[in-house]
Amino acid sequence: MDKKQAIIAEIPKLRRFARALASDPALGDDLVQDCLERALGRLHLWQKNTSMQAWLFTILRNIFVNQLRHAARRPREDPFDEHKDQSGGSAPMQGQRLMIHDLGQALDQLPEQQREVILLVGLEDFNYKDTAEILGVPIGTVMSRLSRGRETLRRLMDDGEHGGTPTLRRVK
């Protein structure tokens, strides 16, 4: 019973993360539903004294990655990671004139591996260590993806401000 209450208490944050990750409300809630079903089915695997929140986020993120592998919706690979897959996506800025109106649109331009780090650290307030555990990568990888992602976002937003029309929203 208490485990279930712990899960219920995490649903709002799971929905926030899932929607940001999937950039779509319906897809986001589908993700949360898959995540809850899986978590309830494996509740015996959750270890007491570990964070229920981190456990649920790990499950949700893994479901998302598996779905992406099938759908290939956006570049999954971070083009600057070592051991880069040759078929990995292209860097978002190359030769494109992008009209960026807000951070949401800028986020959509990022490779998935940078986006998820930015969301876990910047939105969900996980520390680097927990983020590394959720993603199953070393802390150094978390930090380098975060650095590159934020820098790309900054340039995208700058372009939006200086190169766009006067109606573009200024990020405050």
Place this chain on the structure above:
Amino acid sequence: MNTPEQRTDADLNAYVDGEMSERERAEMEVWLATHAEAAARVEAYRKQKEELHKLFDPIIDEPVPAVLSELIFQSRAAAPTSIGMRIVITLLLLITGAAGGWGLHGLQNSPQRTGLPNFVERAVGAHLVYASEVRHPVEVTADQEGHLVAWLSKRLGSPIQAPRLLSAGYQLIGGRLLEESSRPAAQFMYEDDRGRRLTVYVRAHAGGTTAFKFIGKDNVSAFYWMDAPFAYALTGDIPRQELLKVAHVVYEDLTP
């Protein structure tokens, strides 16, 4: 950390994310004061975080879709349901003090070893599950209030009224029967004109009277009290002062 003359991107980010020791932080601030370009980047990263919250935080306040809360609720049916198993589980919870799963420990001063009376946990849990329900928030709707009250009174073993909270701006939508450690309990649900929902949880309580006690966490809080033959919990996600006013209305309406 690098020498005071050199900072990496990782340093800037660690600073923004609070991943530095006090000393590193202080050194960083000194360094940033003389490095305008890096300071501008730090500022831009901070704004990115703020903007992320502005974009996505409203989702936190949305009611949880029924399909999600039902999932958790339905999965209870799959849990061991024999009375024997429930007794075992209840005993285990009492022995290990493991109740209080969503971290209410320490938020109030009850001397009980589980930190919080069982009925309050059950009340808050039931509030979280049902108040967010869109389609089936209640079992029996308010238009059958007579039937609802008679039915719940019978199950709880003493006459109970659905408190009238109209003076506080809340209208009864209905109620449902719940179980708490294999004993019946009742939940009445109310809604104001902005769609905010409160629940009043009632179960039999043999002896003693207590003052109002308060627990609060993130987006839900509750006042609870005992006044034989019932124990009550009023739960909602409205500010404490507002909730307290409603608690007084509930109390006055239920006290002859």
